[in-house]
Amino acid sequence: MKTNDRATLAWLGKPPALASGATWGVPWKEGALHRDASLALRGRSGTKVAVQSWPTAYWPDGSVKWTAHAAMFPAGGAEEGYALEIGEGVRAEAPLVVKETDAAVEVDTGAMSCALNRSGASIIREMLRDGVPVCTDGRLVGVREARVRTSGRNAVALEPIESAVERTTVEQAGPIRAVVKIAGRHRIEGSGRKWLPFTLRLYFYAGAASVRAVHTFLYDGNPHQDFIRGLGIRFSVPMKGPLYNRHIRFAGDTGGFAESPKGLMTFRLPERQRSLYERQTAGACIVLDESEDAELLSLLDDSPVWGDFKLTQQTADSYAIVKRTKEGCGWIRAAVGGRSGGLAYAGGEGGGLAVGVRRFWEKFPSALEASGADRDEASVTAWFWSPDAPAMDLRHYDTETHVRSCYEGADELRSTPYGVGNTSELTWWCCDGTPDAETFAAMVREKESPPLLVCEPARFYETKALGAWSLPDRSTPLKVQLEDTLDRLVRFYQDEIEQRRWYGFWDYGDVMHSYDPVRHTWRYDIGGCAWQNTELAPNIWLWYMFLRSGREDVFRFAEAMTRHTSEVDVYHIGEYAGLGSRHNVLHWGCGCKEARIGMAGLHKYYYYLTADERIGDIMDEAKDADYATLRLDPMRAYFAKDEFPTHTRSGPDWSAFCSNWLVQWERYEDAAYRDKMLRGVECLKGMPHRLLTGPVFGYEPKTGELMYFGDENYGHHLMICMGGAQVWQEMAMLLKDPEWDRMLAEYGEFYNLPKEEKARRTGGALQGKDWNIPMLSTAMMAFAADRDKNRALAEQAWDYLLRSGFGWSVTMPLEARPVPRLEYIRPIQEIPWISTNTVSQWSINLIVCLELIGEHLPDSIEMLAAVAAGREAK
Incomplete structure (x- = not known):
């Protein structure tokens, strides 16, 4: 069998310990997989496993580029590895069944059944195991804190909110995997006002008694009046048997909390x-x-009855478990701990429901609650935001901007959370009995690290389905040093997330921008120097590091960043829909709203590896982001309104549009988006200096036309450092247009020419203004050197990357040092010069250069210096 016909798969981490469904993605070389081909899944033992497959992207020649697959794996029976191969597979012995009626969608996995309503407050009508209800009336719940000023005093009113279902859609109907999407808004009890749009996707697998859920809500309130005090999902759970045979479980740091209403x-x-x-x-x-x-x-007749139990994760490092007998009585502290496993169970004789929230302590303040355990039905609530915590405060940190002193992007104060989102993930199990300690711990592990099969790095590399990047190479001393540094940079940020406690509902997944070595902290309060918000494409850096290593810890790091930046940093509805916010103290705080923050190319890695439908939604949202420039010209602060519909920069604006269009083209084979991309390419070909022109152009979103607007009218480094270089080089691989390739090579070769040479070549049109930070151009230089076999350019690129004199290079070896104990609030380590901009772009450019011009890398920095000195002498 040809290598192209077979993909070797291994578990990301350990094989699942419980009966589990898994969904994963596989890339294919261009021309290797016909769209009508069948695929089979086979374990290392040779046993075939039933698999459900579907395409998620196509190559320009019509062959399949990415496939997604779903399979069910028995408890303790998953093999260490599998192979996906072209050929006939086996059918599922007991496929799940999906039935649709006017009132509900019913899913029967064989191990449980679930009825989902098409309207009303209740999303989940009931879930049955062996015909017996495990839970009923699953609905979203929350609390709005309304703040008003009356009679000269501030007043607070707490208003309950609940889900109002508007659409229930079956997106996939088996035979192994079914996906149901429920969409609606939250309704405020009393006033009836509907707000906070939500989507809730439920994932079912044949033979599974569990459901995975992905919940997203969008904020559409007034941050000065609409404070969210609580947000979660609640189930009603039948409680059978005497009180001493009813059980409450909470996952703690290591083991679990186990009590009954009547101990x-x-x-x-x-x-x-x-x-x-x-x-x-x-x-x-x-x-x-x-x-x-x-x-x-x-004695039991006389003993107290404990009806209500609650675990609240107040911070990333502390939670408390409390209980009480009944409403109106005080809560008694039962236990305290550090980081809860984020799983609760409530049930009686015959079983019950276990509910787990993923990233429970990382996205504090969260909570799990079981109330009414002494009644016929208990309420089990998973709180994404605990009502016991202070309300979300989404207001801006000031009433004005600070452009000059704090690197904020615009004089306009456009800080608004209206339209940003947040996604939470859950898993729940319909249990036929109270889980024992080992099963409970296995549930925690599974909901935290959902089972995922991944290809080996060589396949990701060979298929070129995610662009051009290098595999690790330790064949020379310098390459060893470079690979070690790449690993240490990832490790540094992983440690920094923990050391700086970059956790919390709105922050988890992002990292900070710039460091303050005097205060020994990141510049969390300095406008544009705080949260990174995809600035200089750290997402691409992390995904490259996973693709070339296959490491689970790197995947989880990149996954968390993808989940955060695709939701919180981007507007999904409202005035700025399609745009995101530049880096700031608040994720939505900067007045610069730009398309490049949320371009599809930042998120597609996760989509293709996992087939995550929510990320698919977000990439679809971005497809027409260029129209948002009609509402908010990205160059409004620099150029007055003129004869053009709007303005755009070839990068990072147009390059971000191309990223969005490229994904639409490959996912749906939508020629309209391909043609819009080609229209821009043709416009650049006709410019006086092709890609060197601009980078600001007049722009018409309806046609994708770029119109000449002058030369050297903005910084050229921004064209390539926000992911533009990677987008353009992937376009070169797909478009197979020699002239586009020549334009990219021309750009890479031209970027660092002396000013005099720039002017000479362009007849004085380009004077070398704002061609800044040579290190950022090294991937483009490498493209040019590789295409034109230009050794001298390759050596110059390595010199800029490894010996930059502009403060944009990584110091090797990378070493953190302890901060004197009296100079910070607690013992920490720091790298005083660290900058996420530098780390992201240095790592991305290094990984690309190792692929394109690795053969021209000397064995040591000293040899590189000698080469550079010789070139300068000439």
Whole structure:
């Protein structure tokens, strides 16, 4: 069998311990997979596994570029690795069944069934296991804190909110995987006002008694009046049997909290009672004998009934578990801990429901609550934002901007959260009994690291389905040093996330921009120097690092950044829909709203590797982002309104549009978006100096036409450092247009020419103004050197990358040093010169240069210096 016909797969991390469904993506070389071909999944033992497959992207020749696959793996039966191959597979023995009626969508996995409403407040009508209800009336819940000023005093009103379903859509109907999307808004009880649009996707697998959910809400309120005090999802869970056979479980730091509404612990604990108590605490159903246990039954009649239990994760490092007997009575502290596993269970005789929130402590303040455990039905709530925490405060940090002192992007104060989103992930299990400790721990692991199969790095590399980048190479001393530095940079930021506690509902997944070595902290309060917000494409850096290594920790780092930056940093509705906010103290704080913050090329790695439908939605949202420039000209601060509909820069604006269009073209084979991209390319070909022109142009979004607007009218480094170089080089691979290739090569060769040479070549039109920061151009130089076999240009690129005299290079070896203990609030380590801009772009350019001009890299920095000195002498 040809290598192209077979993809070797391994688990990202450990194989699943529970019966689990998994969805993953596989790339294919151009021409290798026909769209009508069948695919089979085979374990290393040779056993075929039923698999559901579908295409997610196509090559220009019509062959399949990416496929997505779903399979179900039995408890403890998943093999260490699998192979996906062209050929006939096996059918699912017991496929799931999806039925649609006017009122509901019903999904039967074989292990459980679920009825989903098409309207009303209740999303999940009921979930059954073996025909017995495990939960009913699953709905979104929350609290709005309304702040008003009346009679000279501030007043606060707390208003309950709940889901109002508007559309329930079956997006996939098996045979192995089904996806149902529920969309609607939250309704405020009392006023009836509907706000906070939401989508909730539910994922079902044949044979699974669990459901995975992805919940997204968008903020569409007034941040000065509409404060979200709580937001979550609630289930009603039947509680059967005597109170001592009902169980509440919370996952702690390591083990679990296990209690019942009526515990068997009393002031005395005779031997038989102790044995029963141990069995009760372990989750077993116990039987009390009216004669033998008469005294115990009498004591139980007198003992308190604990009806309500709650675990609240107040910070990334602290949670508390409390309980109370009934409403109106005080909460009693039961336990405290550091970082909860984020899983709760409530049930009685016959079973119950376990609910887990992913990234529970990382996205604090969160909570899990089981109330009414002493009644016929308990309410189990997973809070994405705990109502016991202060309300979300989404207001800007000031009433004015600070452009000159704080590097904020515009004099206009356009800080608004209106239109930003946040996505949370959950898993719940329909249990036929109280999970034992090992099963409970396995549930925590599975919801935190959902099972995922991935290809080996060589396949990602060979297919070129995500552009051109290098595999690790340690064949020379300098290459060893470079690979070590790449690894250490990732490790530094992983450590920094933990050291600086970059956690929280609105912040988790992002990193900060610039460091302050005097205060020994990042510039969290200096306008444009705080949160990174995809500036200089750290997403691409992290995804390159995963693709070339296959490391689980790097994947999870990149995944968290993708989830955050695609939601919080981008506007999904409202005036700025299609645009994102430049880096700032608040993720939505900067007055610069630009398309490049949320371009599809930043997120498509995650989409193709996981087939995540929410990311697919976001990439679709971006396809017409260029029209947003009609509402908000990106060059409005520099040029007055003129005869052009709007303005755009070839990079990072037009390059971001191309990224969006490229994804639409490859996902849907939509020729209209391909042609819009080609229209811009043709316009650049006709410019006086082709890609060297501008970079600001007049622009018509309806046609994609770029119109001449002058030369050297903005900084050229911004054309390439926001992911533009990677977008353009991927376009070269797909368009196969020799003239476009020549334009890119011309740009790479021209960028660092002396000013006099720039002027000579262009008849004085280009005087060398704003061709800044040579390191940022090295990937473009490498493209030119590789295409034109220009060794001298390759050596110059390596010199700029590794010996930059402009403060835009990474110091090797990379070493963090301790901060004197009295100079910061606690012991920390720091790298005083660190800059995420530098790290991101240095790493991206290095990875690309190793691929394109790695053969011209000397064995050591000293040899590189000698080469550079010789070139300068000439």
